[in-house]
Amino acid sequence: MERATRSRDDWTLIRMETPDRxxxxxxxxxxxxxxxxxxxxxxxxxxxxGLATADVLVHGGDLDRALRALDADVRLLGRRSxxxxxxxxxxxxxxxxxxxxxxxxxxxxxxxxxxxxxxxGAVYQVDENGELQSVAETSSGxxxxxxxxxxxxxxxxxxxxxxxxVAIPVAEDGATxxxxxxxxxxxxxxxxxxxxxxxxxxxxxxxxx
Numbered sequence: 001m002e003r004a005t006r007s008r009d010d011w012t013l014i015r016m017e018t019p020d021r022x023x024x025x026x027x028x029x030x031x032x033x034x035x036x037x038x039x040x041x042x043x044x045x046x047x048x049x050g051l052a053t054a055d056v057l058v059h060g061g062d063l064d065r066a067l068r069a070l071d072a073d074v075r076l077l078g079r080r081s082x083x084x085x086x087x088x089x090x091x092x093x094x095x096x097x098x099x100x101x102x103x104x105x106x107x108x109x110x111x112x113x114x115x116x117x118x119x120x121g122a123v124y125q126v127d128e129n130g131e132l133q134s135v136a137e138t139s140s141g142x143x144x145x146x147x148x149x150x151x152x153x154x155x156x157x158x159x160x161x162x163x164x165x166v167a168i169p170v171a172e173d174g175a176t177x178x179x180x181x182x183x184x185x186x187x188x189x190x191x192x193x194x195x196x197x198x199x200x201x202x203x204x205x206x207x208x209x
Contacts, residue, residue, distance in 0.1 A: 011040065011059050013083025015187055017075040020052040028056070028074050036061030041085045045190035053077065053190050057085040078187030091115055092196055099204045105136035108179070108204040115200060116193045118181040126150050126176040142167065142180035149178050155194050164188050170201040177201055
Protein backbone atom coordinates (compact mmCIF):
# COMPACT_ATOMS: atom_id res chain seq x y z
CA MET A 1 0.00 0.00 0.00
CA GLU A 2 1.67 3.21 -1.12
CA ARG A 3 1.23 6.38 0.95
CA ALA A 4 3.42 8.69 -1.12
CA THR A 5 1.79 11.85 0.18
CA ARG A 6 2.80 11.17 3.80
CA SER A 7 6.18 11.70 5.38
CA ARG A 8 7.91 8.49 6.37
CA ASP A 9 9.52 10.08 9.42
CA ASP A 10 7.13 8.39 11.84
CA TRP A 11 6.69 5.13 9.97
CA THR A 12 7.65 2.17 12.14
CA LEU A 13 8.23 -1.44 11.18
CA ILE A 14 7.34 -3.94 13.89
CA ARG A 15 8.06 -7.66 13.69
CA MET A 16 5.38 -9.57 15.56
CA GLU A 17 4.78 -13.16 16.60
CA THR A 18 1.14 -14.25 16.81
CA PRO A 19 -0.74 -17.54 17.15
CA ASP A 20 -0.84 -19.33 13.80
CA ARG A 21 -4.57 -19.85 13.65
CA UNK A 22 -7.53 -18.17 11.92
CA UNK A 23 -7.88 -14.71 13.37
CA UNK A 24 -4.48 -14.82 15.09
CA UNK A 25 -3.20 -11.72 13.33
CA UNK A 26 -6.57 -9.99 13.74
CA UNK A 27 -5.93 -9.78 17.50
CA UNK A 28 -2.98 -7.51 16.75
CA UNK A 29 -4.67 -5.44 14.06
CA UNK A 30 -7.69 -4.74 16.28
CA UNK A 31 -5.43 -3.59 19.08
CA UNK A 32 -3.47 -1.27 16.79
CA UNK A 33 -6.68 0.18 15.40
CA UNK A 34 -8.05 0.77 18.90
CA UNK A 35 -4.97 2.90 19.63
CA UNK A 36 -5.33 4.92 16.43
CA UNK A 37 -2.39 3.24 14.69
CA UNK A 38 -2.72 3.13 10.91
CA UNK A 39 -1.53 -0.14 9.32
CA UNK A 40 0.19 0.58 5.99
CA UNK A 41 1.14 -2.97 5.00
CA UNK A 42 1.66 -6.47 6.37
CA UNK A 43 3.87 -9.36 5.25
CA UNK A 44 3.73 -12.81 6.87
CA UNK A 45 7.27 -14.20 7.01
CA UNK A 46 7.02 -17.62 8.64
CA UNK A 47 4.76 -20.28 10.11
CA UNK A 48 6.47 -22.48 12.69
CA UNK A 49 5.53 -24.41 15.83
CA GLY A 50 2.01 -22.99 15.95
CA LEU A 51 3.24 -19.42 15.59
CA ALA A 52 3.22 -16.95 12.71
CA THR A 53 5.69 -14.10 12.32
CA ALA A 54 4.75 -10.98 10.40
CA ASP A 55 6.19 -7.58 9.60
CA VAL A 56 3.68 -4.78 10.10
CA LEU A 57 4.40 -1.28 8.81
CA VAL A 58 2.49 1.28 10.86
CA HIS A 59 1.99 5.03 11.10
CA GLY A 60 0.52 7.45 13.63
CA GLY A 61 -1.56 6.82 16.73
CA ASP A 62 -0.19 5.65 20.07
CA LEU A 63 1.97 2.67 19.12
CA ASP A 64 3.63 2.48 22.53
CA ARG A 65 0.25 2.11 24.24
CA ALA A 66 -0.77 -0.58 21.76
CA LEU A 67 2.41 -2.57 22.35
CA ARG A 68 2.06 -2.30 26.14
CA ALA A 69 -1.43 -3.78 25.82
CA LEU A 70 -0.42 -6.84 23.80
CA ASP A 71 -2.08 -10.11 24.77
CA ALA A 72 0.15 -12.74 26.33
CA ASP A 73 0.13 -14.79 23.12
CA VAL A 74 1.20 -11.86 20.89
CA ARG A 75 4.88 -10.91 21.13
CA LEU A 76 6.96 -8.03 19.79
CA LEU A 77 10.17 -9.40 18.21
CA GLY A 78 11.64 -6.18 16.87
CA ARG A 79 10.95 -2.53 16.14
CA ARG A 80 12.57 -0.22 13.59
CA SER A 81 11.97 3.50 13.31
CA UNK A 82 11.68 5.09 9.83
CA UNK A 83 10.69 1.64 8.64
CA UNK A 84 9.91 0.47 5.14
CA UNK A 85 8.31 -2.73 3.86
CA UNK A 86 9.08 -3.12 0.15
CA UNK A 87 7.21 -5.54 -2.05
CA UNK A 88 9.15 -8.83 -1.70
CA UNK A 89 8.86 -9.67 -5.39
CA UNK A 90 10.24 -6.31 -6.48
CA UNK A 91 13.00 -6.43 -3.87
CA UNK A 92 14.05 -9.88 -5.08
CA UNK A 93 14.00 -8.73 -8.70
CA UNK A 94 16.22 -5.73 -7.91
CA UNK A 95 18.69 -7.87 -5.95
CA UNK A 96 18.85 -10.44 -8.74
CA UNK A 97 19.39 -7.74 -11.36
CA UNK A 98 22.37 -6.37 -9.40
CA UNK A 99 23.96 -9.82 -9.25
CA UNK A 100 23.30 -10.54 -12.93
CA UNK A 101 24.70 -7.18 -14.03
CA UNK A 102 27.90 -7.22 -11.95
CA UNK A 103 28.59 -10.95 -11.40
CA UNK A 104 30.93 -10.42 -8.44
CA UNK A 105 30.98 -11.54 -4.82
CA UNK A 106 30.82 -7.89 -3.78
CA UNK A 107 27.61 -7.49 -5.78
CA UNK A 108 26.15 -10.58 -4.12
CA UNK A 109 26.92 -9.19 -0.67
CA UNK A 110 25.54 -5.75 -1.54
CA UNK A 111 22.36 -7.29 -2.95
CA UNK A 112 21.88 -9.58 0.06
CA UNK A 113 22.34 -6.70 2.50
CA UNK A 114 19.72 -4.66 0.68
CA UNK A 115 17.35 -7.60 0.33
CA UNK A 116 17.04 -8.16 4.08
CA UNK A 117 17.96 -4.63 5.22
CA UNK A 118 21.05 -5.80 7.09
CA UNK A 119 23.89 -3.50 8.13
CA UNK A 120 26.97 -5.71 7.88
CA GLY A 121 27.86 -8.94 6.15
CA ALA A 122 30.40 -11.23 4.55
CA VAL A 123 30.62 -13.89 1.86
CA TYR A 124 32.93 -16.85 2.37
CA GLN A 125 33.95 -19.59 -0.03
CA VAL A 126 34.66 -23.04 1.38
CA ASP A 127 37.91 -24.37 -0.13
CA GLU A 128 38.86 -28.01 -0.81
CA ASN A 129 40.19 -28.35 2.74
CA GLY A 130 36.95 -27.13 4.27
CA GLU A 131 38.49 -23.79 5.23
CA LEU A 132 36.63 -20.51 4.77
CA GLN A 133 38.09 -17.90 2.44
CA SER A 134 36.61 -14.41 2.55
CA VAL A 135 35.59 -13.22 -0.92
CA ALA A 136 33.60 -10.13 0.15
CA GLU A 137 32.99 -8.53 3.52
CA THR A 138 32.05 -5.37 5.33
CA SER A 139 33.01 -6.91 8.68
CA SER A 140 35.26 -9.76 9.81
CA GLY A 141 33.16 -10.37 12.90
CA UNK A 142 30.91 -13.00 11.32
CA UNK A 143 33.54 -15.67 10.60
CA UNK A 144 32.77 -17.87 13.62
CA UNK A 145 29.07 -17.91 12.75
CA UNK A 146 29.92 -18.76 9.14
CA UNK A 147 32.21 -21.58 10.26
CA UNK A 148 29.37 -23.04 12.31
CA UNK A 149 27.06 -22.89 9.28
CA UNK A 150 29.70 -24.55 7.09
CA UNK A 151 30.09 -27.33 9.63
CA UNK A 152 26.37 -27.94 10.09
CA UNK A 153 25.34 -27.42 6.48
CA UNK A 154 22.30 -25.45 7.65
CA UNK A 155 21.55 -21.80 8.45
CA UNK A 156 22.72 -20.67 11.88
CA UNK A 157 21.01 -17.79 13.69
CA UNK A 158 22.14 -15.73 16.65
CA UNK A 159 20.06 -13.33 18.70
CA UNK A 160 21.85 -11.07 21.15
CA UNK A 161 21.01 -7.82 22.90
CA UNK A 162 23.20 -5.98 20.38
CA UNK A 163 21.53 -7.40 17.28
CA UNK A 164 20.55 -10.34 15.08
CA UNK A 165 22.76 -12.40 12.77
CA VAL A 166 22.47 -15.33 10.38
CA ALA A 167 24.89 -17.41 8.29
CA ILE A 168 23.45 -19.26 5.30
CA PRO A 169 25.38 -22.04 3.51
CA VAL A 170 24.54 -22.64 -0.15
CA ALA A 171 25.99 -25.55 -2.15
CA GLU A 172 25.94 -25.75 -5.95
CA ASP A 173 27.83 -28.27 -8.11
CA GLY A 174 30.31 -29.16 -5.39
CA ALA A 175 31.05 -25.55 -4.40
CA THR A 176 29.81 -23.89 -1.21
CA UNK A 177 29.35 -20.24 -0.32
CA UNK A 178 28.41 -18.95 3.10
CA UNK A 179 26.55 -15.64 3.26
CA UNK A 180 26.63 -14.12 6.76
CA UNK A 181 24.52 -11.07 7.59
CA UNK A 182 23.82 -9.05 10.71
CA UNK A 183 21.61 -6.25 11.91
CA UNK A 184 22.83 -3.89 14.59
CA UNK A 185 19.54 -4.14 16.47
CA UNK A 186 17.43 -7.08 17.56
CA UNK A 187 15.21 -7.93 14.61
CA UNK A 188 15.24 -11.73 14.22
CA UNK A 189 15.82 -13.19 10.77
CA UNK A 190 12.92 -15.26 9.47
CA UNK A 191 12.39 -18.21 7.10
CA UNK A 192 11.29 -16.02 4.18
CA UNK A 193 14.42 -13.86 4.44
CA UNK A 194 16.70 -16.89 4.62
CA UNK A 195 14.98 -18.45 1.60
CA UNK A 196 15.44 -15.26 -0.43
CA UNK A 197 19.15 -14.99 0.36
CA UNK A 198 19.54 -18.70 -0.44
CA UNK A 199 17.90 -18.22 -3.85
CA UNK A 200 19.96 -15.10 -4.56
CA UNK A 201 23.19 -16.92 -3.67
CA UNK A 202 22.27 -19.90 -5.86
CA UNK A 203 21.79 -17.49 -8.76
CA UNK A 204 25.13 -15.83 -8.06
CA UNK A 205 26.98 -19.13 -7.94
CA UNK A 206 25.91 -19.88 -11.50
CA UNK A 207 27.26 -16.50 -12.65
CA UNK A 208 30.41 -15.82 -10.65
CA UNK A 209 33.68 -16.52 -12.47
